[in-house]
Amino acid sequence: MRRGRRSKYDIYADILDAVRRNSPCTLTRASYGARMPLDRAKEAVRKLERAGFLESITIGGRKHYIITPKGAEFLELYRRLKALLAAIEHSP
Numbered sequence: 884m885r886r887g888r889r890s891k892y893d894i895y896a897d898i899l900d901a902v903r904r905n906s907p908c909t910l911t912r913a914s915y916g917a918r919m920p921l922d923r924a925k926e927a928v929r930k931l932e933r934a935g936f937l938e939s940i941t942i943g944g945r946k947h948y949i950i951t952p953k954g955a956e957f958l959e960l961y962r963r964l965k966a967l968l969a970a971i972e973h974s975p
Contacts, residue, residue: 898927899950899958907940907947
């Protein structure tokens with residue numbers, strides 16, 4: 884069964900969650916975790932890094948990402964907002 888289209892904020896949250904779960908996380912692992920193609924994940928990761936939600940570090944000559952406190956805060960607030968919106972959608 885196919886889910887509906889994700890918003891860009893859903894995608895950002897999925898990437899942040901993948902990085903949080905697999906930290907430190909490579910771009911490939913983040914794209915798999917967010918269920919999206921590598922080229923699209925790369926663009927989103929760049930935006931998240933520029934916004935200060937992700938930080939890049941080099942381990943063994945490879946770039947890895949970690950979630951910043953700002954990114955963790957976004958993820959928590961986004962989840963709470965989605966839960967509140969779902970409650971509105973499912974109310975009588």
